[in-house]
Amino acid sequence: MERSTRQRSAIRDAIEAAQRPLLPQEVLAAAQQQVPGLGIATVYRNLKALLDEGAVKLVALPGENPRYEPVGHGHHHHFQCQACGRVFDVHACPGDLSRLAPPGFTVSDHELTLYGRCADCQPAMARTPSPGSTNRQRRA
Amino acid sequence: MERSTRQRSAIRDAIEAAQRPLLPQEVLAAAQQQVPGLGIATVYRNLKALLDEGAVKLVALPGENPRYEPVGHGHHHHFQCQACGRVFDVHACPGDLSRLAPPGFTVSDHELTLYGRCADCQPAMARTPSPGSTNRQRRA
């Protein structure tokens, strides 16, 4: 039977609290603030468990390591800024895409990622970047 | 200056000839039919070079290792069958998705993946699976 541990709650909380999809390392860092001794293996094991029980969703962007986010956000998509690399949630959705599939195919789900520039990274009339908008990732 | 080698052509040909995005291992296997001694490191090095020169595109599906396909196919998307795991090209496109982005964001590109069942894997009135449609991948 499944047990409730401090580390499991810390991991779940970290993901729930984040406003964006987290990398395993980021989950570790966040959860370690509650449980200092937490190990990365436990993060991975719980990430997998949370995926299986459907509490967490895998977010895989091209060329990026897998991120994890709570399912609670409902159906949504992602936007990656080509300048700063940050990933944002996009709550809009193109809707039914069944018509796009070849004849005989059945569409039951879809994933969409938008690329471009976020509000902070518009060219020309440069805006003041928000704190933490430093480029931490790069896209080939 | 960039040189033309047998292995480079073999790798490029393998990707061009494939009707679907290939994994590095699949590129290796295909290219080795032309250049038996070919090593995996050379495949990776050329894959990166082809990406840089824009001859090849990276295809990253959630939970899958990166695949590579020629850019020649033009703008298109992908469909992954949840039963057999195969990835198909989808040449339809939802069109302009700028309206989906949050205000202040600029959309310059998008990626879309459809999930469902391919023609070979429709339930109930089971069709005869095509040769090679054996499940070779699985999706968590």
Place this chain on the structure above:
DNA sequence: TTGTATGCAAAGCGTTTGCAGTGAT
């Protein structure tokens, strides 16, 4: 001849797993 490209093997990185100890029930 010159220096890029290759093949091999070692190194990197993110992720998974074996195992003995810990702690929730």
Place this chain on the structure above:
DNA sequence: ATCACTGCAAACGCTTTGCATACAA
């Protein structure tokens, strides 16, 4: 007292890199 969970370290699989050799130019 059980036995699932944890932490550590070793193992893994994919990708990258160092280095001596091979081969375009």
